[in-house]
Amino acid sequence: MRRTPQAADTGDLPLDDFQQHADTLVRWISAYLETPERYPVLPRIAPGDLGRALPSRMPDAPEPLSAIIADLDRVIMPGVTHWNHPGFLAYFANTASVPGILGELVSAALNQVGILWRTSPALAELEQTTTAWLRDAMALPGDWFGMITDTASTSTLLALAAARERDPALDIRERGMAGRPDLPRLRVYCSEQAHSSVDKAAITLGLGHANVVRIPTDDAFRMRADLLDAAIRADRAAGMRPLAVVATLGTTSSTAVDPLGDIADVCTREGMWLHVDAAYGGVLALLPERRREFTGLGRADSLVVNPHKWLFTPMDCSVLWTQHPDVLRRAFSLTPEYLRTSEQDVALTYSDYSFQLGRRFRALKLWFVLRAFGLEGLRSRIRHHCALAQRFAAWVTQASNWEVLAPVGMSVVCFRYHPTGASDEGALERVNAAILERVNASGRVFLSHTKLAGRYVLRVAVGNLRTEEAHLAEAWRLLRESAGDPD
Numbered sequence: 001m002r003r004t005p006q007a008a009d010t011g012d013l014p015l016d017d018f019q020q021h022a023d024t025l026v027r028w029i030s031a032y033l034e035t036p037e038r039y040p041v042l043p044r045i046a047p048g049d050l051g052r053a054l055p056s057r058m059p060d061a062p063e064p065l066s067a068i069i070a071d072l073d074r075v076i077m078p079g080v081t082h083w084n085h086p087g088f089l090a091y092f093a094n095t096a097s098v099p100g101i102l103g104e105l106v107s108a109a110l111n112q113v114g115i116l117w118r119t120s121p122a123l124a125e126l127e128q129t130t131t132a133w134l135r136d137a138m139a140l141p142g143d144w145f146g147m148i149t150d151t152a153s154t155s156t157l158l159a160l161a162a163a164r165e166r167d168p169a170l171d172i173r174e175r176g177m178a179g180r181p182d183l184p185r186l187r188v189y190c191s192e193q194a195h196s197s198v199d200k201a202a203i204t205l206g207l208g209h210a211n212v213v214r215i216p217t218d219d220a221f222r223m224r225a226d227l228l229d230a231a232i233r234a235d236r237a238a239g240m241r242p243l244a245v246v247a248t249l250g251t252t253s254s255t256a257v258d259p260l261g262d263i264a265d266v267c268t269r270e271g272m273w274l275h276v277d278a279a280y281g282g283v284l285a286l287l288p289e290r291r292r293e294f295t296g297l298g299r300a301d302s303l304v305v306n307p308h309k310w311l312f313t314p315m316d317c318s319v320l321w322t323q324h325p326d327v328l329r330r331a332f333s334l335t336p337e338y339l340r341t342s343e344q345d346v347a348l349t350y351s352d353y354s355f356q357l358g359r360r361f362r363a364l365k366l367w368f369v370l371r372a373f374g375l376e377g378l379r380s381r382i383r384h385h386c387a388l389a390q391r392f393a394a395w396v397t398q399a400s401n402w403e404v405l406a407p408v409g410m411s412v413v414c415f416r417y418h419p420t421g422a423s424d425e426g427a428l429e430r431v432n433a434a435i436l437e438r439v440n441a442s443g444r445v446f447l448s449h450t451k452l453a454g455r456y457v458l459r460v461a462v463g464n465l466r467t468e469e470a471h472l473a474e475a476w477r478l479l480r481e482s483a484g485d486p487d
């Protein structure tokens with residue numbers, strides 16, 4: 001067997017070195033994952049510190065890998081926020097699970113570039129299979145087409161591009177939107193609580209930020225379907241064109257679920273595209289006992305769920321499904337001569353469904369995760385996180401000077417310190433912001449905040465595999481201590 005040229009010829013490192021450094025790094029990673037608690041969750045670093053610790057120009061001569069690896073501890077780790085820390089309770093916590101890390105390792109080595117089916121049949125077919133596995137495990141309609149993108153922001157952008165493409169009369173792909181007096185204003189509706197990625201998609205697609213209509217929510221932060229209906233009717237009467245609704249299953253602030261069935265009814269009647277943003281909460285559909293909360297989900301035209309949030313897959317991995325792959329393809333398919341192949345009519349080419357040409361082999365890590373956990377393994381961790389959040393919420397509810405400010409339907413608790421008698425919202429905001437600051441400065445836990453109905457609230461988001469009751473108990477102790485309210 002002929003071997004490939006040795007490293008001296010290629011400039012790459014010899015494989016013996018690879019083995020040695022890989023061993024070192026795998027040990028280093030294992031030690032890290034064993035006790036991420038030895039670091040403060042948030043690094044104690046100021047903007048610019050890390051940049052200043054780095055040389056201002058790249059090295060002229062090759063440096064030994066051992067020197068680079070040594071700098072991980074010296075230079076990089078002081079600037080790392082520890083998403084793997086069990087005290088990470090901010091935003092939506094997630095985990096780089098061991099199977100996910102291993103999948104990424106192999107994916108880097110195989111270096112698949114999924115331009116066409118033939119540039120990586122394994123990528124194309126594993127992506128179809130893993131997204132179908134997940135779809136079926138969530139009891140979604142069996143004919144939905146799935147693809148993997150980097151983020152929910154991209155997935156939602158693609159979905160809204162498809163929504164705009166559905167009516168051929170608009171002809172925006174060909175003619176654009178500028179200088180078109182024949183085009184009505186195209187409107188996209190979402191709730192006040194929807195993620196900013198909806199706004200960014202509208203901005204990027206040239207729909208215009210002013211054409212994102214934010215519908216008020218009820219007292220549980222769910223979109224008011226009656227007000228959606230009214231807004232659409234008013235826009236139609238004013239000569240505008242209602243294009244799509246983005247409903248949220250698991251809002252970013254409080255994990256509220258919009259009334260999907262009622263919204264789907266409106267979309268059906270109006271001939272509008274329904275995109276469901278379930279970036280975080282969608283995985284709850286893996287639990288049979290939770291599915292009736294999502295009635296109507298199967299009527300969506302598209303849906304996004306991020307395995308890189310609550311499915312223990314390392315950043316990045318977002319799944320977009322649609323029941324109209326033909327429309328998505330019409331929005332993006334474009335084959336230059338140099339990419340024509342004999343199998344193009346029978347093989348799946350994912351670049352036909354997106355603005356990106358090259359794509360990474362993200363399905364590999366998802367495959368590792370889905371197989372290594374199994375459906376039951378995933379379900380039990382997700383249930384455990386929901387139970388932990390309920391326990392934390394119960395502590396808050398039972399304490400006299402604290403209150404929970406949103407229903408706890410998933411693994412997030414929104415709450416605040418509210419001493420009896422205090423009613424000035426500005427003062428409550430300052431007190432709670434100061435508590436948050438002190439708690440986060442401890443380095444033991446990291447919480448974030450949001451605003452709900454004008455009130456400043458603290459959030460505890462459970463989503464890390466390593467988070468257990470003891471970590472929540474510590475967060476609760478730190479919170480009460482920081483409030484000067486130890487009982």
Ligand SMILES: *Cc1c(COP(=O)(O)O)cnc(C)c1O
Pocket residue numbers: 092150151152153154195197248250251252277278279280306318
């Ligand atoms: C996190 C989140 C997003 C954005 O996710 P990215 O993958 O970072 O783009 C969108 N929508 C909701 C509801 C989210 O929670």
